[in-house]
Structure formats: structure tokens, C-alpha cells
Amino acid sequence: MPSRERATLLLRKEWHELRAAKAWWLFVAACGVLVGQAFSTAVATYAEVSGGNGGPAALAQGVSPLDGFVVPLFGAYAIAATLLLPFVAIRLLAAEKEGGGLGLMLQGGVRPISLVLAKLAVALGGWLVGLLPALVALALWRAHGGHLAASEVGVVLLGHLLRAVWTIALGLAAAAWTESASTAAIVALGVTLAAWALDFVAAVQGGMAQRLDAFTPESALRVFERGELSLSVTVASVVVVVALLAIAAHGLRADRLPRRAAAMSLVVLGGAAIALAGASLLHGSGDLSEDRRNSFPRADERALRAIRAPVSVEVHLAAEDPRLADLERSVLRKLERTLPAVRVTRVAQGSSGLFAADTAYGEVWYSVGGRRAMSRSTTPAIVLQTLYALAGVEAPTDANAAAYPGYPLVMRAGLAPLLLGLGWPLLVLVAWWRSRRPPSSNRFPT
Amino acid sequence: MFACSGISKQFGPTTALRDAGFMVSPGEVLGVIGPNGSGKSTLLACAAGLLRADTGTVTLNEVPLDLVAIRRTVFFLPDGITPWAEHRVHDVVATWRRLQGRSAEEARGRIAALSLDGLLGRLVRELSKGERKRLMLALALLATQPVLLLDEPFDGLDLRQTREVASLLRAEAAARRAIVLSLHQLGDAERTCDRLALLDAGRIVAEGSLETLRSAAGRPGAPLDEVFLALT
Numbered sequence: 290m291p292s293r294e295r296a297t298l299l300l301r302k303e304w305h306e307l308r309a310a311k312a313w314w315l316f317v318a319a320c321g322v323l324v325g326q327a328f329s330t331a332v333a334t335y336a337e338v339s340g341g342n343g344g345p346a347a348l349a350q351g352v353s354p355l356d357g358f359v360v361p362l363f364g365a366y367a368i369a370a371t372l373l374l375p376f377v378a379i380r381l382l383a384a385e386k387e388g389g390g391l392g393l394m395l396q397g398g399v400r401p402i403s404l405v406l407a408k409l410a411v412a413l414g415g416w417l418v419g420l421l422p423a424l425v426a427l428a429l430w431r432a433h434g435g436h437l438a439a440s441e442v443g444v445v446l447l448g449h450l451l452r453a454v455w456t457i458a459l460g461l462a463a464a465a466w467t468e469s470a471s472t473a474a475i476v477a478l479g480v481t482l483a484a485w486a487l488d489f490v491a492a493v494q495g496g497m498a499q500r501l502d503a504f505t506p507e508s509a510l511r512v513f514e515r516g517e518l519s520l521s522v523t524v525a526s527v528v529v530v531v532a533l534l535a536i537a538a539h540g541l542r543a544d545r546l547p548r549r550a551a552a553m554s555l556v557v558l559g560g561a562a563i564a565l566a567g568a569s570l571l572h573g574s575g576d577l578s579e580d581r582r583n584s585f586p587r588a589d590e591r592a593l594r595a596i597r598a599p600v601s602v603e604v605h606l607a608a609e610d611p612r613l614a615d616l617e618r619s620v621l622r623k624l625e626r627t628l629p630a631v632r633v634t635r636v637a638q639g640s641s642g643l644f645a646a647d648t649a650y651g652e653v654w655y656s657v658g659g660r661r662a663m664s665r666s667t668t669p670a671i672v673l674q675t676l677y678a679l680a681g682v683e684a685p686t687d688a689n690a691a692a693y694p695g696y697p698l699v700m701r702a703g704l705a706p707l708l709l710g711l712g713w714p715l716l717v718l719v720a721w722w723r724s725r726r727p728p729s730s731n732r733f734p735t
Numbered sequence: 736m737f738a739c740s741g742i743s744k745q746f747g748p749t750t751a752l753r754d755a756g757f758m759v760s761p762g763e764v765l766g767v768i769g770p771n772g773s774g775k776s777t778l779l780a781c782a783a784g785l786l787r788a789d790t791g792t793v794t795l796n797e798v799p800l801d802l803v804a805i806r807r808t809v810f811f812l813p814d815g816i817t818p819w820a821e822h823r824v825h826d827v828v829a830t831w832r833r834l835q836g837r838s839a840e841e842a843r844g845r846i847a848a849l850s851l852d853g854l855l856g857r858l859v860r861e862l863s864k865g866e867r868k869r870l871m872l873a874l875a876l877l878a879t880q881p882v883l884l885l886d887e888p889f890d891g892l893d894l895r896q897t898r899e900v901a902s903l904l905r906a907e908a909a910a911r912r913a914i915v916l917s918l919h920q921l922g923d924a925e926r927t928c929d930r931l932a933l934l935d936a937g938r939i940v941a942e943g944s945l946e947t948l949r950s951a952a953g954r955p956g957a958p959l960d961e962v963f964l965a966l967t
Contacts, residue, residue: 295834302819302830309821389816392785393874396810397834727823727856 299403303381303411312380313415314721316373320419321713323365328426329706331361339697352695353580354430355441360514362426366449367510369419370456375477376470377415378460381408382537383470391541401541405461405534412457413450422709429705436696440577441516448513451526455506458533465540495608495635504529504565516578525568532561572629580693585623588685589673593627596680598658600624601632605649608635615667616653623669655679736760737808737882737913739782742791744774744937751777752937756791759913759930761881764904766928767917768963774937775917776814779884782915783811810878812871814886814917820860824851824870827859828877837877845873848903850896864891872900882913889923901927921959931959935967 307313335357382405385391394404431437459480463473484505491502502508504525512522535557539550576583584590602621606613613635624631636647652663655672657679664675677684740756752774759765767775780786782793784805793800795808819827828851832842846852849869854862862870868891875883888904889897904927908914918924924931925945932942941951945962949955952965 298830298833305822305826306819384820385818388818388820389813390818392811392813392816393818393831394834396783396785396806396880397831397878398806399834 295399296403296407299399299407300411303407304414306381306385307377307411307415308724310377310380310384311721312373312376314717316369316377316415317419318714318717319373320365320369321422321717322710323368324362324422324426325706325708325710325713327362327365328429328709329702331358332430332700332702332705334361336699336701339699341699352697353693354436354438354696354698355445355516355578355580358430358435359437359442359445362423363445363449363514366420366423367452367507370416370449370452370506371481374412374416374453374456375460375463375481376474378408378412378457379464379470379473379477381412382461382464383467383473386464386541387469395541400538402534402538404541405465405537408461409454409457409534412460413454416453416457422713425709425713426705430700433698433700435698435700438579441579444513444516444518444577447518447523448510451513451523451530452506452510454530455509455526455533458530458537462533462537462540465537491608493609499608500569503569515583516576517583518575518577520573521568521571524571525565528561528564528568532557532564572625574626576626583623583626585627585669585673586685590627592677592682592685593624593673595682596628596657596676598680599630599632600628600676600680601634601656603634603636603654603656605636605647605652605654607650612651612667619667619669620672736797737793737795738797739778739791739793742778742781742788744777744781744786744788750937752781752788754790755934755937755939757782757915757932757939757942759882759915761911761913762908763930764908764914764916764928766924766931767915767934768919768921768924768931768959769934770967771919773934775919775934776886777937778934779811779886779915779917780813783809783884785811785813806880808880809882809884810875810880811884812875812886812888814890816871817859817867820858822859823855824857824859824862825855827870828855828873831874832877835877835879837879842873842877845876849873849900865893865896868892869896869900872903876903876907881911882915883907884915884917886917887919888916889918889920897923898926921963925959933963933966941966 335352335354338357339352382391385394391404395401427437427442456477460473460477463476463480464470467473467476484507487498487502487505488507491499491508503522506526509522509526512519536554539553539557542550574583585593602624604613604616604621606616621633625633636649651665653665653672654661654663655675656662657676660679662675662679664672666672674684676682736758737760738756738758740758742752742755743750744752755774755778757765757767757778767778769775777786781788781791784793784802793805793809795804800808822830828842828846832839846855849872851866851869851873854866854870857866859867859870868888872885872888875885885904888900892900901923904914904916908929916924916928918928930942930944931948933940933948941948943951945959948959948962948966949957952962954962954965957965
């Protein structure tokens with residue numbers, strides 16, 4: 290049979306399997322409820338910040354649809370991806386494995402990796418169906434005069450897409466390597482909890498935990514949610530997904546001794562670790578946020594790029610110190626985006642500044658071509674002045690040429706939460722019920 | 736001729752198979768008989784490459800087969816499986832026959848032969864044990880491999896269905912297919928098989944036609960159950 294025809298057949302079969310899975314229908318219905326809730330909360334908060342309900346309005350420049358609407362709205366999918374989507378993926382593989390269909394398919398000439406890829410594609414299609422309530426919510430926002438930047442919506446959507454693929458791949462790998470769906474669910478949730486724990490440790494300890502944490506789906510998603518399209522994060526996510534799919538395929542090789550399949554999976558993990566180390570060295574990134582929150586003003590970027598001497602930064606701040614978070618967000622990330630060769634050393638890792646033995650704690654040393662200067666500020670303008678002074682570069686004057694206008698909007702959610710939280714699940718229920726009806730014809734299809 | 740030999744399989748401290756094997760020729764139906772737990776299903780799964788044997792070889796016309804070649808040569812239908820439980824019977828058959836490159840005509844023939852016509856719109860999970868067994872047999876018969884290994888093919892079938900399926904398997908063998916059945920009902924084995932392999936505690940204790948086994952047991956004219964008891 291031609292491979293394209295076989296692929297179509299597999300996809301059709303898997304789509305049928307997905308439609309038969311109550312876990313998927315529940316996921317799709319829950320997406321409506323979660324999006325309805327997220328929409329309602331986001332719109333109310335946005336209206337309040339915009340000066341609705343008689344309260345004081347924030348500065349218009351501070352009212353961004355990315356932070357105030359898009360990220361909270363799609364936050365519903367982070368919850369669904371964590372708590373529901375793994376079970377959809379696990380169900381797809383575990384049901385076939387436990388029922389004996391997997392053995393028949395493998396004997397029928399289907400390769401394990403083909404089966405895994407078909408299941409991934411179909412589960413992703415199932416996730417896209419669950420995305421429909423978000424599209425409705427975006428349309429409602431626009432219909433009420435809300436502003437949306439396509440690049441911002443796109444990059445957040447891409448982040449959630451990668452998050453979903455990551456989750457599905459993890460669910461498939463867990464199902465392939467365990468005897469039952471319940472064990473696979475425990476494994477998948479265990480990995481999620483471990484990622485959360487790593488996230489916590491990274492926030493407190495920094496260092497190696499922070500470097501590892503950069504590859505967890507939560508951390509990766511945060512990069513996309515701030516409107517940044519990072520080559521490093523994207524490549525790392527793809528590497529993890531490919532590794533998980535390869536591990537899933539090895540787990541389905543029933544003909545192999547478990548220790549040989551495990552050894553092959555360890556080889557895959559080793560390869561993935563090397564690839565991840567390589568990915569962490571990639572510096573390309575695009576700032577797709579409308580307010581260019583991940584970048585210095587264009588004039589400053591031009592001035593910084595004119596510095597030819599090597600630039601390095603030595604930070605004496607502990608990981609849990611809020612000043613470090615502030616410095617990372619407003620200075621260091623932007624600097625690394627503008628000057629990929631910049632070397633940042635975080636000296637006081639993993640200990641609280643109050644009790645640190647480091648007498649230089651709180652200092653940030655900037656070095657340009659051997660000339661050094663210290664600053665304790667986390668304000669971009671002051672740091673840039675320090676760098677320009679060290680490099681002997683004249684500071685640009687038109688740094689605030691194109692200020693972000695901001696998009697305040699006072700909008701009431703109205704019936705939308707009801708439509709999404711109740712109407713959508715009802716629609717899903719009707720669709721599920723119709724899918725269960727026996728066919729009108731009992732004739733064997735040709 | 737398809738053959739497997741020297742197959743041993745250990746599950747932890749339990750020895751499931753010890754130097755077991757069988758051979759079967761095109762056009763022949765071989766019955767692997769033995770009590771529950773004697774290792775029949777394990778032997779067939781090892782022969783089909785679905786379970787990795789600790790030792791042993793699988794050959795076709797005396798040429799050793801690797802796993803890829805085994806997959807092309809052998810199809811094993813395990814007992815008690817309910818694949819694609821939420822799919823309708825016609826979807827299962829249609830998908831499988833396309834995957835196997837079989838024509839719709841061939842699929843209709845199997846459906847009719849196994850009296851599945853009235854079940855096409857039903858979900859697999861809604862089928863009774865016997866109906867499910869007939870569906871699984873239809874899939875096995877639509878498989879393209881020349882050697883079929885069927886684990887307890889008559890389990891769940893009533894007497895009439897058992898006889899019909901036995902005739903169908905005989906006809907399939909007559910079309911130059913080699914068929915190996917694992918059976919614990921000796922009456923079914925006696926009716927259906929050309930030759931028999933007696934498996935006891937993971938070892939083949941005797942192999943041959945019923946007459947050969949009778950001679951080996953020193954019980955000329957005895958029914959198979961007596962021969963079996965005498966040899967095990």
C-alpha cells in the first residue's frame with residue numbers, strides 16, 4: 290500500500306478513536322468553560338484598569354491587550370494542557386494497547402513511529418477543536434472594539450501549540466512504556482509535578498536548576514507569553530518533543546527485550562540532552578510584542594550594536610531577589626537579544642542576599658573592552674548610560690520616538706461567559722450524542 | 736515449511752517454555768494442544784515475534800528469519816483481545832482490509848463466511864464473546880501472511896459455529912496457507928487438525944498425526960483425550 294494512502298488510513302482510524310474517547314469530548318467541553326471563565330475575568334480586570342466602574346484609569350501606555358486579555362484568555366489552555374490533555378493522549382494509545390489492537394497493527398505492517406505520529410497529529414487536531422471557544426472570545430473582543438496585534442496573538446498561540454504538542458508527546462511516551470492507562474496518567478502527572486518543582490527550585494536557587502528549568506513547558510510558555518519568539522526555546526521544545534516521540538516508539542517495540550528498548554531510549558535521551566545543550570547556545574529571537582517590551586528602543590539598539598568591544602555583566606544578586614528578576618526583565622534579556630555575544634555571570638546564586646557572605650552583594654558590574662563600572666540600578670536608562678560611558682559611545686537622543694499608545698477598553702462580558710461556559714459544552718454534548726448514533730446503513734462500505 | 740525450534744522463555748522464576756517448537760507446511764493445520772498454562776499462547780507469541788524468546792530460531796524453508804521477515808510471514812491472533820472497542824464492526828473490517836491490501840470483495844466473503852453481516856453496525860464492545868471471536872477470525876483471515884497462528888479460535892463459539900469455523904480454516908489451509916491452532920478442547924483438535932503437537936509444562940512431549948500419537952502412547956484407536964493423558 291502506498292505510504293500516503295497508509296498515512297491517510299491511519300489518520301482516519303485515529304480520528305475515529307479520538308471521537309470515541311470520552312476524555313476528548315470532556316477536554317473540548319472543558320475548554321469552553323475555562324475560556325468562558327478566563328474571558329469574563331480578563332474583560333472585567335481590563336475594564337477596571339481602563340478606568341471603568343468609576344475607578345482611576347492606569348496610564349494608557351500601561352494597558353496592553355497582550356497582558357490584559359490575550360495571555361489570561363489563553364491561560365485556560367495551559368490549565369487544560371496540564372490537567373486534561375495528557376489523558377486524551379494516553380487514552381489514544383493505552384486503549385489500543387490494552388485492547389490488543391496495537392499488536393494487530395504492528396503485525397499488519399504499521400511501524401511504531403507511524404502509529405505514534407498519527408496519534409500525535411490527531412490529538413493535535415483534537416486540541417485545535419478545543420481552540421474554537423478562544424477564537425469566539427477573540428472575535429467578541431474585536432467586535433466590542435478591542436485591539437489585537439496579530440503578531441502577539443500568533444506568538445502566544447504558537448507557545449500554547451508547542452505546549453500542547455509537548456503534553457501529547459509526553460502522554461504517548463508514558464502510555465507506551467506502562468502497562469495501563471492509570472499508570473501512564475501517574476507518570477505524566479509526575480513529570481508535570483517535577484517540572485513545577487524544578488520551576489520553584491529554579492526561582493529560589495538559580496544556577497543549574499534555572500538552566501534546566503528553561504526547557505520545561507511552563508518556562509517556555511512564559512517566553513512566548515511576553516511576545517518573544519525565541520529560537521533557543523522553540524528548538525529546545527521541538528527537541529524534547531522529538532525525543533519523547535522516539536521514546537514512545539521504542540516503548541511500543543514489544544519484540545525487543547525491555548532492557549534493550551530502555552537502552553535505546555537512554556541513547557535518545559542522551560542525544561536530546563546534547564541537542565538541548567546546543568539549543569541553549571542559540572541566540573536568535575524576535576520581539577513580536579507591539580510595545581517592544583523585550584527590546585531596548587531602536588535608537589539604543591543601534592547604539593549598542595555600534596559597540597565593538599566585548600561586553601560582560603557580573604551580577605551579585607541571588608535568584609530569589611526581586612531586583613534580579615527586575616534586572617533580567619528590563620535589562621539583561623534585552624541586552625542579550627541586542628548583543629548576542631554579551632557574557633552575563635550570575636555570581637550570587639542560590640543564597641539570600643541578606644545572609645550572603647558576598648560583600649559585593651547587590652552590585653552589578655558592567656565591563657566593556659576591559660573598562661569596568663558598577664551600578665546597583667535596574668533601570669534600563671541608567672544601565673544604558675553606564676554602558677555608553679564605558680564604551681565611549683554617544684547616547685541616542687530619540688529613544689522615546691515611538692511610544693506605545695496603549696489600548697484601554699471598557700467592555701462588559703455580557704452573555705459571552707454563558708455562551709462559552711454553557712452553550713459550548715451543550716453543543717459538544719449534542720455533537721457527542723450524534724457521534725454515538727448507529728449508522729443508518731448496515732451495509733459493508735467499499 | 737515454517738518451523739520454530741529450541742524456543743525457551745522465562746518469566747522471572749517461572750519457566751514458560753523449554754526448548755519448544757513445531758513445524759507446519761502450507762496446506763496443513765497443526766494443533767498445539769495442552770492444558771491451561773502449558774505455554775501454548777507463549778509459544779505462538781514467540782513464534783510470531785510478538786514476544787522475545789530467550790532462545791530459539793524461526794525458519795521458513797530452513798532459512799532463518801529475522802523479525803522483519805517473521806512479520807511478513809506470520810500473523811498471530813491472540814485469544815481474548817477486544818481491539819478498537821469503540822469502533823463499529825464495518826469500520827474495523829474496512830480499515831483492516833485496506834491496510835492489508837485486500838479487496839472489498841474478499842472482505843465481504845469473510846464477513847459472510849463468519850456470519851458477521853448482521854453485526855456490521857454494532858460497536859465492537861457491544862459484541863458477545865463469540866461474535867467478537869468471529870470478527871477477530873475475519874481479521875486474521877484477511878491478513879496476508881502465509882502462516883496463521885490462532886490462539887483458541889473456537890473459544891466462545893457454539894457447536895454449529897465451531898464446525899463452520901473449522902470448515903473455514905480447513906478451506907483456508909487448502910488454499911496453501913499454513914495454520915497453527917492452540918487448543919485446549921481436544922475434540923476440536925481431533926476434528927480440525929492434520930497433525931498435533933502436545934505441549935506440557937512448556938515442553939513438546941509428542942508431535943504427529945493422531946495415529947502417530949496413538950502409536951506413541953500405545954493406545955491404538957483411542958480418542959485423543961486418552962492419548963493426551965497417556966503422553967503427559
